[in-house]
Amino acid sequence: MTPIYVSIAASAASILLILVVLELIRSRRLRERYALLWLATGIVLLVLSAWRGGLNTIAGWVGVTGYPPAVLFAVATLFILAVLLHYSTVISKLADQNVVLAQRLALLEQRLDSGRTDSGAMPSALARDRVEDEDGGQRKRHGEGEVVFLDSRDRDRPDRVPGVQPAPGGGEEAAGQAETRPSTRRLDE
Amino acid sequence: MPDRRRIAIVPARNEEAAVGRVVEELRAFDPELDVVVIDDGSTDATAERAAAAGAEVVRLPFNLGIGGAVQTGFKYALEHGYDTVIRLDGDGQHDPQQIPHLLGPLERGEADVVVGSRFANGDGEYKAPFARRAGIRWFARVVSLLTRQKLTDTTSGFQAVNARAIRLFAVDYPHDYPEVEAAVMVVRHRLRILEVPAQMRGRETGSSSITALRSLYYAIKVTLALLVGVFRRRVVPVEE
Numbered sequence: 001m002t003p004i005y006v007s008i009a010a011s012a013a014s015i016l017l018i019l020v021v022l023e024l025i026r027s028r029r030l031r032e033r034y035a036l037l038w039l040a041t042g043i044v045l046l047v048l049s050a051w052r053g054g055l056n057t058i059a060g061w062v063g064v065t066g067y068p069p070a071v072l073f074a075v076a077t078l079f080i081l082a083v084l085l086h087y088s089t090v091i092s093k094l095a096d097q098n099v100v101l102a103q104r105l106a107l108l109e110q111r112l113d114s115g116r117t118d119s120g121a122m123p124s125a126l127a128r129d130r131v132e133d134e135d136g137g138q139r140k141r142h143g144e145g146e147v148v149f150l151d152s153r154d155r156d157r158p159d160r161v162p163g164v165q166p167a168p169g170g171g172e173e174a175a176g177q178a179e180t181r182p183s184t185r186r187l188d189e
Numbered sequence: 190m191p192d193r194r195r196i197a198i199v200p201a202r203n204e205e206a207a208v209g210r211v212v213e214e215l216r217a218f219d220p221e222l223d224v225v226v227i228d229d230g231s232t233d234a235t236a237e238r239a240a241a242a243g244a245e246v247v248r249l250p251f252n253l254g255i256g257g258a259v260q261t262g263f264k265y266a267l268e269h270g271y272d273t274v275i276r277l278d279g280d281g282q283h284d285p286q287q288i289p290h291l292l293g294p295l296e297r298g299e300a301d302v303v304v305g306s307r308f309a310n311g312d313g314e315y316k317a318p319f320a321r322r323a324g325i326r327w328f329a330r331v332v333s334l335l336t337r338q339k340l341t342d343t344t345s346g347f348q349a350v351n352a353r354a355i356r357l358f359a360v361d362y363p364h365d366y367p368e369v370e371a372a373v374m375v376v377r378h379r380l381r382i383l384e385v386p387a388q389m390r391g392r393e394t395g396s397s398s399i400t401a402l403r404s405l406y407y408a409i410k411v412t413l414a415l416l417v418g419v420f421r422r423r424v425v426p427v428e429e
Contacts, residue, residue, distance in 0.1 A: 027421075
Protein backbone atom coordinates (compact mmCIF):
# COMPACT_ATOMS: atom_id res chain seq x y z
CA MET A 1 0.00 0.00 0.00
CA THR A 2 1.09 3.54 -0.71
CA PRO A 3 2.40 5.40 2.33
CA ILE A 4 -0.16 8.00 3.40
CA TYR A 5 2.35 10.85 3.30
CA VAL A 6 3.22 10.01 -0.30
CA SER A 7 -0.48 10.20 -1.19
CA ILE A 8 -0.87 13.55 0.56
CA ALA A 9 2.24 15.05 -0.99
CA ALA A 10 1.33 13.80 -4.48
CA SER A 11 -2.24 15.11 -4.14
CA ALA A 12 -0.97 18.50 -3.02
CA ALA A 13 1.42 18.66 -5.95
CA SER A 14 -1.34 17.75 -8.41
CA ILE A 15 -3.66 20.40 -6.98
CA LEU A 16 -0.87 22.95 -7.21
CA LEU A 17 -0.33 22.04 -10.86
CA ILE A 18 -4.03 22.46 -11.63
CA LEU A 19 -4.20 25.80 -9.84
CA VAL A 20 -1.11 27.13 -11.58
CA VAL A 21 -2.51 26.13 -14.98
CA LEU A 22 -5.88 27.78 -14.23
CA GLU A 23 -4.14 30.96 -13.10
CA LEU A 24 -2.05 31.00 -16.27
CA ILE A 25 -5.22 30.77 -18.36
CA ARG A 26 -6.89 33.46 -16.31
CA SER A 27 -4.03 35.89 -16.74
CA ARG A 28 -3.95 35.12 -20.47
CA ARG A 29 -0.47 33.69 -20.39
CA LEU A 30 -1.68 30.28 -21.54
CA ARG A 31 -4.24 29.53 -24.20
CA GLU A 32 -6.94 27.02 -23.35
CA ARG A 33 -5.82 24.89 -26.26
CA TYR A 34 -2.42 24.26 -24.70
CA ALA A 35 -3.71 24.11 -21.17
CA LEU A 36 -6.02 21.15 -21.70
CA LEU A 37 -3.26 18.53 -21.71
CA TRP A 38 -1.74 20.00 -18.56
CA LEU A 39 -5.10 20.02 -16.85
CA ALA A 40 -5.66 16.39 -17.85
CA THR A 41 -2.24 15.57 -16.39
CA GLY A 42 -3.09 17.29 -13.14
CA ILE A 43 -6.50 15.67 -12.84
CA VAL A 44 -5.27 12.14 -13.58
CA LEU A 45 -2.39 12.50 -11.13
CA LEU A 46 -4.73 13.90 -8.50
CA VAL A 47 -7.12 10.99 -8.90
CA LEU A 48 -4.33 8.43 -8.70
CA SER A 49 -2.77 10.13 -5.69
CA ALA A 50 -5.95 10.50 -3.67
CA TRP A 51 -7.59 7.23 -4.65
CA ARG A 52 -5.18 4.89 -2.91
CA GLY A 53 -7.08 1.69 -3.60
CA GLY A 54 -7.21 2.50 -7.30
CA LEU A 55 -3.48 3.09 -7.46
CA ASN A 56 -2.93 -0.28 -5.76
CA THR A 57 -5.18 -2.06 -8.25
CA ILE A 58 -3.50 -0.46 -11.26
CA ALA A 59 -0.10 -1.29 -9.81
CA GLY A 60 -1.25 -4.91 -9.60
CA TRP A 61 -2.35 -4.85 -13.25
CA VAL A 62 1.01 -3.68 -14.52
CA GLY A 63 2.95 -5.97 -12.20
CA VAL A 64 4.30 -3.36 -9.79
CA THR A 65 4.11 -5.26 -6.52
CA GLY A 66 6.64 -3.61 -4.26
CA TYR A 67 5.91 0.08 -4.38
CA PRO A 68 2.61 1.34 -5.92
CA PRO A 69 3.66 5.03 -6.12
CA ALA A 70 6.05 3.96 -8.88
CA VAL A 71 2.92 3.87 -11.05
CA LEU A 72 2.42 7.56 -10.29
CA PHE A 73 5.87 8.31 -11.64
CA ALA A 74 5.21 6.23 -14.72
CA VAL A 75 1.89 7.96 -15.43
CA ALA A 76 3.38 11.39 -14.82
CA THR A 77 6.24 10.58 -17.17
CA LEU A 78 3.86 9.42 -19.88
CA PHE A 79 1.82 12.59 -19.64
CA ILE A 80 4.91 14.76 -19.74
CA LEU A 81 6.03 12.90 -22.84
CA ALA A 82 2.63 13.55 -24.40
CA VAL A 83 2.82 17.25 -23.55
CA LEU A 84 6.32 17.51 -25.00
CA LEU A 85 5.33 15.73 -28.16
CA HIS A 86 2.32 18.00 -28.50
CA TYR A 87 4.53 21.04 -28.08
CA SER A 88 6.91 19.76 -30.71
CA THR A 89 4.06 19.66 -33.20
CA VAL A 90 2.95 23.12 -32.11
CA ILE A 91 6.45 24.52 -32.55
CA SER A 92 6.74 22.93 -35.98
CA LYS A 93 3.50 24.55 -37.04
CA LEU A 94 4.60 27.91 -35.65
CA ALA A 95 7.90 27.64 -37.52
CA ASP A 96 6.07 26.93 -40.78
CA GLN A 97 3.72 29.83 -40.23
CA ASN A 98 6.63 32.07 -39.37
CA VAL A 99 8.16 31.36 -42.77
CA VAL A 100 4.87 32.14 -44.49
CA LEU A 101 4.54 35.39 -42.51
CA ALA A 102 8.08 36.53 -43.30
CA GLN A 103 7.60 35.84 -46.99
CA ARG A 104 4.29 37.63 -47.05
CA LEU A 105 5.72 40.61 -45.20
CA ALA A 106 8.71 40.81 -47.53
CA LEU A 107 6.49 40.66 -50.61
CA LEU A 108 4.17 43.34 -49.22
CA GLU A 109 7.10 45.56 -48.28
CA GLN A 110 8.47 45.18 -51.75
CA ARG A 111 5.14 46.18 -53.23
CA LEU A 112 4.93 49.25 -50.98
CA ASP A 113 8.47 50.27 -51.80
CA SER A 114 8.08 50.00 -55.54
CA GLY A 115 4.86 52.01 -55.23
CA ARG A 116 6.70 54.78 -53.39
CA THR A 117 9.56 54.80 -55.87
CA ASP A 118 7.16 55.14 -58.75
CA SER A 119 5.64 58.24 -57.20
CA GLY A 120 9.07 59.80 -56.77
CA ALA A 121 9.45 59.22 -53.04
CA MET A 122 12.43 57.59 -51.39
CA PRO A 123 13.17 53.94 -51.75
CA SER A 124 13.87 52.12 -48.52
CA ALA A 125 16.73 49.88 -47.54
CA LEU A 126 15.03 47.02 -49.29
CA ALA A 127 14.96 48.79 -52.61
CA ARG A 128 18.56 49.84 -52.17
CA ASP A 129 19.65 46.29 -51.70
CA ARG A 130 18.10 45.39 -54.97
CA VAL A 131 19.83 48.31 -56.64
CA GLU A 132 23.16 47.02 -55.43
CA ASP A 133 22.26 43.68 -56.79
CA GLU A 134 22.41 45.18 -60.24
CA ASP A 135 26.00 46.21 -59.59
CA GLY A 136 27.05 42.68 -58.97
CA GLY A 137 27.37 42.94 -55.22
CA GLN A 138 30.78 44.64 -55.24
CA ARG A 139 29.78 48.17 -54.32
CA LYS A 140 31.17 49.80 -51.21
CA ARG A 141 28.57 51.02 -48.83
CA HIS A 142 29.01 53.70 -46.20
CA GLY A 143 27.38 52.93 -42.94
CA GLU A 144 28.59 52.61 -39.39
CA GLY A 145 31.74 51.27 -40.95
CA GLU A 146 32.92 50.71 -44.43
CA VAL A 147 31.69 47.40 -45.68
CA VAL A 148 32.59 45.59 -48.81
CA PHE A 149 30.21 42.89 -49.88
CA LEU A 150 32.27 40.16 -51.40
CA ASP A 151 29.76 37.43 -51.25
CA SER A 152 26.20 37.79 -52.35
CA ARG A 153 24.99 35.75 -49.38
CA ASP A 154 26.49 38.28 -46.99
CA ARG A 155 24.93 41.11 -48.89
CA ASP A 156 21.52 39.62 -48.41
CA ARG A 157 22.16 39.33 -44.71
CA PRO A 158 23.78 42.60 -43.60
CA ASP A 159 23.42 41.46 -40.00
CA ARG A 160 26.08 38.83 -40.69
CA VAL A 161 28.63 41.46 -41.62
CA PRO A 162 30.55 42.85 -38.62
CA GLY A 163 30.00 46.51 -37.91
CA VAL A 164 26.68 46.89 -39.70
CA GLN A 165 23.45 47.32 -37.81
CA PRO A 166 20.64 45.87 -39.87
CA ALA A 167 17.63 47.99 -39.05
CA PRO A 168 17.73 51.49 -37.54
CA GLY A 169 18.90 54.40 -39.61
CA GLY A 170 19.06 52.31 -42.74
CA GLY A 171 16.12 54.08 -44.31
CA GLU A 172 17.63 57.54 -43.91
CA GLU A 173 20.88 56.43 -45.31
CA ALA A 174 19.12 54.96 -48.28
CA ALA A 175 17.22 58.19 -48.80
CA GLY A 176 20.46 60.16 -48.92
CA GLN A 177 21.96 57.80 -51.39
CA ALA A 178 18.94 57.85 -53.58
CA GLU A 179 19.09 61.62 -53.86
CA THR A 180 22.71 61.66 -54.84
CA ARG A 181 22.32 58.76 -57.22
CA PRO A 182 19.12 59.25 -59.09
CA SER A 183 20.23 56.94 -61.86
CA THR A 184 20.23 53.94 -59.57
CA ARG A 185 16.62 54.59 -58.72
CA ARG A 186 15.62 53.98 -62.25
CA LEU A 187 17.33 50.64 -62.23
CA ASP A 188 14.92 49.64 -59.53
CA GLU A 189 11.92 50.18 -61.74
CA MET B 190 -29.86 56.90 -41.31
CA PRO B 191 -27.80 57.16 -44.47
CA ASP B 192 -24.79 58.78 -42.81
CA ARG B 193 -24.06 55.69 -40.79
CA ARG B 194 -21.10 53.76 -42.07
CA ARG B 195 -21.84 50.07 -42.25
CA ILE B 196 -19.78 47.14 -43.34
CA ALA B 197 -20.48 43.47 -43.75
CA ILE B 198 -17.72 41.15 -42.56
CA VAL B 199 -17.72 37.76 -44.22
CA PRO B 200 -15.18 35.23 -42.96
CA ALA B 201 -14.64 32.50 -45.52
CA ARG B 202 -12.41 29.50 -45.76
CA ASN B 203 -12.48 27.43 -48.93
CA GLU B 204 -15.92 28.70 -49.89
CA GLU B 205 -15.28 29.39 -53.57
CA ALA B 206 -18.61 27.86 -54.52
CA ALA B 207 -20.67 30.02 -52.16
CA VAL B 208 -18.84 33.22 -51.33
CA GLY B 209 -19.46 34.93 -54.66
CA ARG B 210 -23.20 34.61 -54.25
CA VAL B 211 -23.04 35.78 -50.64
CA VAL B 212 -21.30 38.97 -51.75
CA GLU B 213 -23.68 39.47 -54.67
CA GLU B 214 -26.70 39.05 -52.42
CA LEU B 215 -25.29 41.56 -49.97
CA ARG B 216 -24.71 44.08 -52.71
CA ALA B 217 -28.12 43.46 -54.18
CA PHE B 218 -29.66 43.91 -50.76
CA ASP B 219 -27.95 47.25 -50.22
CA PRO B 220 -25.57 48.68 -52.83
CA GLU B 221 -24.33 51.18 -50.25
CA LEU B 222 -23.16 48.44 -47.93
CA ASP B 223 -19.43 47.83 -48.03
CA VAL B 224 -18.41 44.20 -47.93
CA VAL B 225 -15.10 42.82 -46.75
CA VAL B 226 -14.36 39.13 -47.11
CA ILE B 227 -11.73 37.74 -44.78
CA ASP B 228 -10.15 34.86 -46.63
CA ASP B 229 -8.90 32.63 -43.84
CA GLY B 230 -6.05 30.90 -45.61
CA SER B 231 -8.16 29.35 -48.35
CA THR B 232 -6.49 27.01 -50.81
CA ASP B 233 -9.17 27.51 -53.44
CA ALA B 234 -10.43 30.53 -55.38
CA THR B 235 -12.38 32.05 -52.48
CA ALA B 236 -10.52 35.37 -52.63
CA GLU B 237 -10.84 35.71 -56.41
CA ARG B 238 -14.56 34.91 -56.37
CA ALA B 239 -15.19 37.38 -53.57
CA ALA B 240 -13.23 40.14 -55.29
CA ALA B 241 -14.97 39.46 -58.61
CA ALA B 242 -18.33 39.84 -56.89
CA GLY B 243 -17.26 43.28 -55.67
CA ALA B 244 -15.99 42.73 -52.14
CA GLU B 245 -12.85 44.03 -50.55
CA VAL B 246 -10.76 40.98 -49.73
CA VAL B 247 -8.32 40.59 -46.87
CA ARG B 248 -6.25 37.46 -47.36
CA LEU B 249 -4.77 35.92 -44.28
CA PRO B 250 -1.43 34.26 -45.03
CA PHE B 251 -2.52 31.08 -43.30
CA ASN B 252 -5.52 29.72 -41.49
CA LEU B 253 -6.12 31.63 -38.27
CA GLY B 254 -9.39 29.95 -37.36
CA ILE B 255 -12.78 31.60 -37.31
CA GLY B 256 -12.02 33.81 -34.30
CA GLY B 257 -8.85 35.26 -35.74
CA ALA B 258 -10.51 35.78 -39.11
CA VAL B 259 -13.52 37.59 -37.69
CA GLN B 260 -11.33 39.75 -35.48
CA THR B 261 -9.36 40.75 -38.56
CA GLY B 262 -12.68 42.02 -39.89
CA PHE B 263 -13.34 44.03 -36.72
CA LYS B 264 -9.89 45.57 -36.94
CA TYR B 265 -10.55 46.45 -40.55
CA ALA B 266 -13.84 48.07 -39.58
CA LEU B 267 -12.17 50.05 -36.80
CA GLU B 268 -9.30 51.25 -38.97
CA HIS B 269 -11.65 52.36 -41.70
CA GLY B 270 -14.02 54.14 -39.36
CA TYR B 271 -17.13 52.00 -39.71
CA ASP B 272 -19.59 52.27 -36.87
CA THR B 273 -21.71 49.22 -37.59
CA VAL B 274 -20.58 45.73 -38.48
CA ILE B 275 -22.82 43.05 -39.90
CA ARG B 276 -21.21 39.67 -39.57
CA LEU B 277 -22.31 36.72 -41.61
CA ASP B 278 -20.81 33.47 -42.76
CA GLY B 279 -19.31 32.91 -46.18
CA ASP B 280 -21.19 29.68 -46.84
CA GLY B 281 -24.50 31.31 -47.65
CA GLN B 282 -26.53 30.14 -44.67
CA HIS B 283 -27.29 33.70 -43.59
CA ASP B 284 -29.83 35.54 -45.71
CA PRO B 285 -29.08 39.25 -46.22
CA GLN B 286 -32.83 39.89 -46.35
CA GLN B 287 -32.82 39.27 -42.60
CA ILE B 288 -30.30 42.03 -41.88
CA PRO B 289 -32.93 44.67 -41.06
CA HIS B 290 -34.12 42.49 -38.17
CA LEU B 291 -30.62 42.64 -36.74
CA LEU B 292 -30.06 46.33 -37.38
CA GLY B 293 -33.37 47.43 -35.84
CA PRO B 294 -32.46 47.00 -32.16
CA LEU B 295 -28.96 48.34 -32.82
CA GLU B 296 -30.25 51.55 -34.34
CA ARG B 297 -32.87 52.01 -31.66
CA GLY B 298 -30.05 51.77 -29.13
CA GLU B 299 -31.50 48.70 -27.48
CA ALA B 300 -28.38 46.59 -27.77
CA ASP B 301 -24.70 46.71 -28.68
CA VAL B 302 -24.62 43.23 -30.17
CA VAL B 303 -27.63 41.69 -31.92
CA VAL B 304 -27.54 37.99 -32.70
CA GLY B 305 -29.73 36.31 -35.28
CA SER B 306 -30.99 33.17 -33.58
CA ARG B 307 -32.34 30.05 -35.22
CA PHE B 308 -34.26 29.20 -32.10
CA ALA B 309 -35.41 32.49 -30.62
CA ASN B 310 -38.96 32.18 -31.95
CA GLY B 311 -39.23 28.55 -30.86
CA ASP B 312 -40.20 27.07 -34.20
CA GLY B 313 -36.73 26.98 -35.64
CA GLU B 314 -36.22 23.50 -36.97
CA TYR B 315 -32.56 22.92 -37.39
CA LYS B 316 -31.18 19.81 -38.96
CA ALA B 317 -27.75 19.05 -37.66
CA PRO B 318 -25.84 16.06 -36.38
CA PHE B 319 -26.72 15.10 -32.83
CA ALA B 320 -23.33 16.07 -31.40
CA ARG B 321 -23.64 19.51 -32.90
CA ARG B 322 -27.13 20.07 -31.55
CA ALA B 323 -26.09 18.83 -28.12
CA GLY B 324 -23.15 21.22 -28.17
CA ILE B 325 -25.33 24.15 -29.15
CA ARG B 326 -27.79 23.36 -26.36
CA TRP B 327 -25.01 22.94 -23.81
CA PHE B 328 -23.48 26.29 -24.68
CA ALA B 329 -26.88 27.96 -24.62
CA ARG B 330 -27.34 26.72 -21.07
CA VAL B 331 -23.88 27.69 -19.80
CA VAL B 332 -23.94 31.08 -21.47
CA SER B 333 -27.47 31.87 -20.25
CA LEU B 334 -26.31 31.02 -16.74
CA LEU B 335 -23.21 33.19 -16.94
CA THR B 336 -24.93 36.16 -18.55
CA ARG B 337 -28.14 35.81 -16.49
CA GLN B 338 -30.01 36.30 -19.71
CA LYS B 339 -31.77 33.78 -21.90
CA LEU B 340 -29.74 33.13 -25.01
CA THR B 341 -30.64 30.28 -27.33
CA ASP B 342 -28.25 30.33 -30.24
CA THR B 343 -24.83 31.16 -28.88
CA THR B 344 -22.92 29.76 -31.86
CA SER B 345 -24.73 31.90 -34.41
CA GLY B 346 -22.36 33.85 -36.60
CA PHE B 347 -25.14 36.11 -37.89
CA GLN B 348 -24.69 39.29 -35.88
CA ALA B 349 -24.84 43.04 -35.98
CA VAL B 350 -22.37 44.94 -33.83
CA ASN B 351 -22.18 48.63 -32.99
CA ALA B 352 -19.16 50.87 -32.53
CA ARG B 353 -18.74 50.18 -28.82
CA ALA B 354 -18.59 46.45 -29.40
CA ILE B 355 -16.31 46.88 -32.44
CA ARG B 356 -13.82 48.71 -30.24
CA LEU B 357 -13.92 45.84 -27.76
CA PHE B 358 -13.69 43.03 -30.31
CA ALA B 359 -10.83 44.69 -32.16
CA VAL B 360 -8.76 44.34 -28.98
CA ASP B 361 -10.01 41.02 -27.69
CA TYR B 362 -11.88 38.33 -29.53
CA PRO B 363 -11.94 34.63 -28.64
CA HIS B 364 -10.52 31.86 -30.82
CA ASP B 365 -12.72 28.86 -31.63
CA TYR B 366 -16.47 29.16 -31.40
CA PRO B 367 -15.83 32.84 -30.73
CA GLU B 368 -19.50 33.76 -30.53
CA VAL B 369 -20.01 31.69 -27.41
CA GLU B 370 -17.24 33.33 -25.45
CA ALA B 371 -17.93 36.70 -26.99
CA ALA B 372 -21.48 36.62 -25.63
CA VAL B 373 -20.17 36.29 -22.07
CA MET B 374 -17.42 38.80 -22.73
CA VAL B 375 -19.89 41.35 -24.01
CA VAL B 376 -22.02 41.11 -20.88
CA ARG B 377 -18.98 41.33 -18.60
CA HIS B 378 -18.07 44.57 -20.34
CA ARG B 379 -21.54 45.90 -19.56
CA LEU B 380 -22.55 45.89 -23.19
CA ARG B 381 -25.99 44.63 -24.10
CA ILE B 382 -26.56 41.57 -26.20
CA LEU B 383 -29.92 40.75 -27.73
CA GLU B 384 -31.23 37.83 -29.73
CA VAL B 385 -33.71 38.24 -32.55
CA PRO B 386 -35.27 35.42 -34.55
CA ALA B 387 -33.62 34.89 -37.90
CA GLN B 388 -34.26 32.23 -40.45
CA MET B 389 -31.24 30.50 -41.79
CA ARG B 390 -30.74 28.40 -44.85
CA GLY B 391 -28.99 25.08 -44.90
CA ARG B 392 -25.42 25.10 -46.02
CA GLU B 393 -25.39 25.45 -49.77
CA THR B 394 -22.03 23.92 -50.37
CA GLY B 395 -18.92 22.83 -48.57
CA SER B 396 -19.00 21.11 -45.25
CA SER B 397 -19.10 22.48 -41.75
CA SER B 398 -15.68 22.60 -40.20
CA ILE B 399 -16.89 20.72 -37.16
CA THR B 400 -16.99 16.93 -36.82
CA ALA B 401 -18.39 14.92 -33.91
CA LEU B 402 -15.16 14.24 -32.04
CA ARG B 403 -13.98 17.78 -32.52
CA SER B 404 -17.31 18.95 -31.13
CA LEU B 405 -16.48 17.27 -27.84
CA TYR B 406 -13.00 18.73 -27.79
CA TYR B 407 -14.32 22.21 -28.51
CA ALA B 408 -17.13 21.79 -25.99
CA ILE B 409 -14.61 21.07 -23.23
CA LYS B 410 -12.23 23.75 -24.34
CA VAL B 411 -14.78 26.50 -24.76
CA THR B 412 -16.45 25.59 -21.47
CA LEU B 413 -13.08 25.88 -19.76
CA ALA B 414 -12.54 29.22 -21.45
CA LEU B 415 -16.00 30.41 -20.36
CA LEU B 416 -15.53 29.45 -16.74
CA VAL B 417 -12.00 30.81 -16.45
CA GLY B 418 -13.10 33.85 -18.43
CA VAL B 419 -15.37 34.87 -15.59
CA PHE B 420 -12.30 35.46 -13.43
CA ARG B 421 -10.35 37.25 -16.10
CA ARG B 422 -9.40 40.85 -15.88
CA ARG B 423 -11.27 42.86 -18.45
CA VAL B 424 -9.37 44.28 -21.38
CA VAL B 425 -9.52 47.95 -22.20
CA PRO B 426 -11.35 48.60 -25.46
CA VAL B 427 -9.93 50.96 -28.04
CA GLU B 428 -10.53 54.59 -27.10
CA GLU B 429 -13.22 56.44 -28.95
